[in-house]
Amino acid sequence: MNKEAQNLKCTYSEFPQFFVWKADKRMWKIREQGDSIGRIVTAHPTEGERYYLRLLLTKVRCPTSFFDVRTFNGVQTAAFPEATLLRGYLQHDDSQQLCLQEASLFHMPYEMSRLFATLLVYLYPNDPMALWLKFEDVMSEDYARLNILTASQIRVKVLEQINGFLESMGKNISSYNLVPPSISFTDVENETRELRAERSIAISANDLNAIAMLNTKQKEAFKIISERVYTNKRGAFFIAGLGGTGKTFLYRALLANVRSKAFTALATTTSDIATSILPEAKRLILDLRHQQIFHLVQHAKLANKVH
Numbered sequence: 001m002n003k004e005a006q007n008l009k010c011t012y013s014e015f016p017q018f019f020v021w022k023a024d025k026r027m028w029k030i031r032e033q034g035d036s037i038g039r040i041v042t043a044h045p046t047e048g049e050r051y052y053l054r055l056l057l058t059k060v061r062c063p064t065s066f067f068d069v070r071t072f073n074g075v076q077t078a079a080f081p082e083a084t085l086l087r088g089y090l091q092h093d094d095s096q097q098l099c100l101q102e103a104s105l106f107h108m109p110y111e112m113s114r115l116f117a118t119l120l121v122y123l124y125p126n127d128p129m130a131l132w133l134k135f136e137d138v139m140s141e142d143y144a145r146l147n148i149l150t151a152s153q154i155r156v157k158v159l160e161q162i163n164g165f166l167e168s169m170g171k172n173i174s175s176y177n178l179v180p181p182s183i184s185f186t187d188v189e190n191e192t193r194e195l196r197a198e199r200s201i202a203i204s205a206n207d208l209n210a211i212a213m214l215n216t217k218q219k220e221a222f223k224i225i226s227e228r229v230y231t232n233k234r235g236a237f238f239i240a241g242l243g244g245t246g247k248t249f250l251y252r253a254l255l256a257n258v259r260s261k262a263f264t265a266l267a268t269t270t271s272d273i274a275t276s277i278l279p280e281a282k283r284l285i286l287d288l289r290h291q292q293i294f295h296l297v298q299h300a301k302l303a304n305k306v307h
């Protein structure tokens with residue numbers, strides 16, 4: 001039967017036209033009567049490998065194994081999307097490359113990450129990795145400019161940022177094979193989306209510059225608080241001062257410093273006005289009657305991180 005099937009050179013979906021499944025003998029026999037049209041369960045492009053495998057099975061003649069389907073003219077590919085491209089069943093990602101190329105002329109890195117995620121979700125590029133490699137530098141510029149993160153840390157940051165956008169569209173970066181094996185994304189995947197968002201907050205140059213501008217008293221407070229943070233000790237500090245004496249200025253410098261070192265700084269306030277003044281602050285509701293019960297408006301998961 002193998003020989004006959006090979007001589008017919010039919011595709012996987014054409015197979016039932018020529019053969020019937022004999023359930024009692026658990027084998028295929030040559031069809032002697034009746035007609036049948038082979039069908040393969042549909043798969044949407046967003047299903048990734050499954051979609052490409054289906055495409056290949058409707059085209060490749062006489063496939064003998066998954067490996068065989070992924071091999072063309074002696075070239076072995078690692079995955080079905082690549083094989084589909086190699087066999088010429090799909091066009092290249094030129095239009096998506098052109099889109100990102102053009103956008104990179106006037107879009108900020110953060111916006112580029114969002115656009116990249118949108119393309120992944122809605123235009124299903126054949127080779128997301130090739131697109132990522134081509135535009136990784138553009139999307140990394142904000143973090144690279146800080147000059148404090150290693151290349152690998154920057155990559156994680158940008159991938160986290162992209163993952164945040166993907167999750168807001170109901171997807172996850174793990175579906176796109178973008179995370180290099182050298183990077184452990186397990187911790188990141190286990191975190192909540194809100195925490196990832198906290199970690200990817202862009203720090204303003206003004207706030208970073210504020211560190212060098214602190215006056216003597218501010219510097220003193222900055223040093224004491226920073227030391228406590230970086231030695232991983234708990235602490236509570238009360239900053240008092242008349243209006244306009246630079247308390248908020250100090251908070252902004254502290255937040256910028258902590259966030260720029262790839263630590264998470266969760267800024268919480270108890271009033272809406274303060275929330276609008278501090279960068280990326282969250283409104284905190286303190287229930288004093290029941291002692292230390294915290295609730296962060298719209299960010300309940302973050303509440304667990306408040307010590």
Ligand SMILES: Nc1ncnc2c1ncn2[C@@H]1O[C@H](COP(=O)(O)OP(=O)(O)OP(=O)(O)O)[C@@H](O)[C@H]1O
Pocket residue numbers: 213214215218241242243244245246247248249250
């Ligand atoms: N070290 C500094 N160098 C330059 N400008 C500073 C410095 N400290 C504070 N300022 C500026 O002084 C002004 C008042 O500071 P800030 O808003 O931090 O005060 P505040 O104590 O938080 O006031 P309030 O209690 O009224 O909210 C701001 O414009 C701030 O940018």
